[in-house]
Amino acid sequence: MSIIEAQRLHQAQMGSEDAFASLVETYQTPVYNLCYRMLGDAQEAEDAAQETFWRAYQAIKRYDPQRPFITWLLSIAAHYCIDQQRRARLPTIDLELLPEEGVPDPTPNPEKMVAISEEERGLRKLLVELNPQDRAALIMRYWYDFSDQEIAQSLSLTVSAVKSRLHRARQLLAVRWQAVQPNYFLKEETA
Amino acid sequence: MSHQPYEKWLFDEADLSREQSQALQAHLQECQQCQELQEAWKNLDVKIQATPMVSPQPGFSQRWRASLTERRARQQVLQVKRLFIGFLVAALITLLLLTAVLFLTASPLNLLVAVFEGVTHLIIWVSQIQHVIVPWLKTVPLIIPIAGWVIFSSIFGLLSLFWIYSIWRIHSQGVHKNENSL
Numbered sequence: 001m002s003i004i005e006a007q008r009l010h011q012a013q014m015g016s017e018d019a020f021a022s023l024v025e026t027y028q029t030p031v032y033n034l035c036y037r038m039l040g041d042a043q044e045a046e047d048a049a050q051e052t053f054w055r056a057y058q059a060i061k062r063y064d065p066q067r068p069f070i071t072w073l074l075s076i077a078a079h080y081c082i083d084q085q086r087r088a089r090l091p092t093i094d095l096e097l098l099p100e101e102g103v104p105d106p107t108p109n110p111e112k113m114v115a116i117s118e119e120e121r122g123l124r125k126l127l128v129e130l131n132p133q134d135r136a137a138l139i140m141r142y143w144y145d146f147s148d149q150e151i152a153q154s155l156s157l158t159v160s161a162v163k164s165r166l167h168r169a170r171q172l173l174a175v176r177w178q179a180v181q182p183n184y185f186l187k188e189e190t191a
Numbered sequence: 192m193s194h195q196p197y198e199k200w201l202f203d204e205a206d207l208s209r210e211q212s213q214a215l216q217a218h219l220q221e222c223q224q225c226q227e228l229q230e231a232w233k234n235l236d237v238k239i240q241a242t243p244m245v246s247p248q249p250g251f252s253q254r255w256r257a258s259l260t261e262r263r264a265r266q267q268v269l270q271v272k273r274l275f276i277g278f279l280v281a282a283l284i285t286l287l288l289l290t291a292v293l294f295l296t297a298s299p300l301n302l303l304v305a306v307f308e309g310v311t312h313l314i315i316w317v318s319q320i321q322h323v324i325v326p327w328l329k330t331v332p333l334i335i336p337i338a339g340w341v342i343f344s345s346i347f348g349l350l351s352l353f354w355i356y357s358i359w360r361i362h363s364q365g366v367h368k369n370e371n372s373l
Contacts, residue, residue: 017259028247033244033246045247046251050254053255054255119242142240143242171198175228177232
């Protein structure tokens with residue numbers, strides 16, 4: 001964490017709304033990405049990310065500066081998304097009903113955009129099949145490079161539980177990917 | 192054919208010893224199922240690693256600021272409701288306790304007598320107060336000039352306006368913003 005960021009955090013803890021807004025600006029992408037990977041829907045991810053920052057804003061005075069801010073923030077986001085999914089029972093939805101939504105890509109090549117969109121969709125469908133906590137652990141490992149200890153701290157799990165969840169998630173993804181590969185990635189292989 | 196511990200080794204990130212690695216390779220050459228699984232995970236691992244982070248639509252922090260104002264207003268309303276309900280519950284409990292104490296310590300006839308006495312005393316007190324206040328009200332307007340009444344009314348009116356404006360500002364913009372602007 002940079003000195004400026006530490007100063008902003010301190011100011012935010014002292015009640016500065018502007019300082020917290022600049023933290024929102026800095027961390028919007030990691031928080032949104034986690035929510036998007038967890039929930040699989042852009043609008044739900046936006047709402048969840050907004051809720052995460054609101055909860056962080058309310059609890060900022062209780063934040064321990066010894067702990068990395070990103071770990072603390074993503075812990076709030078992950079817990080919120082897991083709760084949302086438990087309430088909505090999202091894993092039981094029909095995977096074919098997921099919207100055909102692509103991720104914004106700055107590349108001008110339309111063919112590449114279609115391929116990325118198709119890959120994104122395939123990956124989203126695979127992730128949705130995981131148990132929410134397994135998914136959160138996997139997302140934290142692959143998109144945020146969190147260690148087992150950091151994941152354990154963020155998800156309130158033991159390190160051995162994290163290892164076991166990651167193992168289970170990888171195995172399930174590999175098995176499911178074998179099954180869906182002809183449908184989702186055939187285009188890419190034949191190209 | 193048993194796939195353990197090879198299947199476990201395929202999905203664990205722990206470094207394998209030389210013997211374990213050799214045993215895994217030997218198993219993979221014999222076992223088509225584990226070989227396909229390893230291949231599948233390798234491909235997927237590469238795809239996941241290559242998948243970038245997704246950013247929200249532009250203007251996320253502006254939307255957050257706007258939602259902050261709304262959430263604060265909602266929270267204030269909720270706090271007022273909670274406070275009101277709290278007072279109401281406390282008042283009801285106190286009333287119930289007092290009633291219970293009264294009925295347990297005195298007979299209903301004594302209570303009726305006490306109430307009657309209280310009402311009588313109140314009426315007598317009001318009539319006595321009237322004898323003091325009415326002559327005072329008749330005298331004071333003559334002592335204080337009209338200009339004094341105008342100044343007094345103007346100050347009172349201005350203070351009322353300022354109070355209404357403050358309440359409106361806190362309601363619409365929140366407490367913290369007003370604290371910062373002071």
